[in-house]
Amino acid sequence: MTRSRLDASGAAAARLPRGLRRAWALDTSAPKRGPKASLSIARILDEAVSVADAEGLPGVTLTRLAEGFGVSTNALYRYFDSREELDLLLHDHALGTPQAPARERGSWQDSVRAWAHALRARYVAHPWLFDLRIRVPLTPHSLAWLEMLLTALEHSGLDDVQVLRAAALLDGYVRWNSAAARDVAEHRASAVDGTAVLGVIGPLLAERGMPRIAALFDQGLYRDAQGDDDADFDYGLSCIISGLSQGADQR
Amino acid sequence: MTRSRLDASGAAAARLPRGLRRAWALDTSAPKRGPKASLSIARILDEAVSVADAEGLPGVTLTRLAEGFGVSTNALYRYFDSREELDLLLHDHALGTPQAPARERGSWQDSVRAWAHALRARYVAHPWLFDLRIRVPLTPHSLAWLEMLLTALEHSGLDDVQVLRAAALLDGYVRWNSAAARDVAEHRASAVDGTAVLGVIGPLLAERGMPRIAALFDQGLYRDAQGDDDADFDYGLSCIISGLSQGADQR
DNA sequence: AGGATTAGTGTATCGCATGCACAGTTCATA
């Protein structure tokens, strides 16, 4: 994979990290000599997604993937340069293409709401996405989702800077909320029996100057809140949208 | 560290994961026989924080810590059971005690704002906290911060369920925003020169059906936004608080 | 004094990413 494999935009693209080049499909030309590749990055990513969906990200190991394909571990390095790059591609791959641009009819608030629910669905489908530590995902699908959000915000009346901030806020909310919901759900399912934990910590709270949390624990709010994930999500989303609307009005 | 080392609350506490027991200082009694410990979990945590502050979390390695103390790696296992437990304790340790309860005077909105800024300051001081993957931090300091937030929300007029949701929303916002700001800052600083990346990707965006992001890139909004972290943070915070206020009014 | 406890050491293992040299393929060109 030398410079010669780069297409037209190659000159500048050469300065991009390999992962981004691959993510944007900037290395187009297929090799002309040598054996045909038995795999493809796409197949590898599909497999990785399957494994991750089934066993979580820790199950996604180069060794594991290679076994799945019946090749040696190092063979995979023909398709990406490092585990880190694989992670980046995996992230973008699992995120997928956002659904068609928000419907024209309806308020921008509704569009944003729809966007948020759609993105959330992706995270629910691939909860391990949060275990991938992708700092700044300048990848096609990531940005495509952002583009959709910007579209939804187009008639919000917010100025450019505000739109950017709103997008960051909304995107962050969806991700954060989804991650938190997943963590809590897992905790409930796996912990040393969540009840036992609360049973011990609850009483401690009052002793240690945390009466309000203690009260919440007593009321069982920490426990019974389960299943209300959707309602929780909508509540926060409404808050944010309502806050944004107000900001837009005040301009 | 057998059952005999547990204090009064020991019977029930025995079901708690070791890490939580230690975090809540439920194992109080000191050993009566044997050599004196040359270290303490507190010293280890202090050291770990120093290393993490200086070199990031990857620098925090059992080997590294042990070297710092001049003991063997395995000696550390006398103070915690696993790396995972160390991480939990480290998280709680670095979070620290929240400052005194929000001032009495002022609106609840101001209290919340102050709380958010205070927590954010902690994350700015220890950016590696986000690299620690603590799912559900039922630890003293974590809950202490939550308690402060609940205090601030006490006169918000929100009902119990809403307060819990508001707390999750605000807490999540601070964490998410701080993490994102850190990631972007790091990216700008270290990337293959952020400019080069944008220079290549920017033109691609228009070609690939993302005109709005392309426009943002053109305007340099992605680049120039730097340094506005505080303003960005306040904008989002205001949105949320304003949204919460509205919800409270409508009740 | 003696044994139970506990701290710290040394050695070894395991999982995982990864570097390197090499063998086997395939095709463009001389």
Added chain:
DNA sequence: TATGAACTGTGCATGCGATACACTAATCCT
């Protein structure tokens, strides 16, 4: 049509981090 450059995949080896285990040494209760 031979020949070698361009490629794919293999085997072997290394390094790092966490962690198990067996052992020595210290300390104190009885």
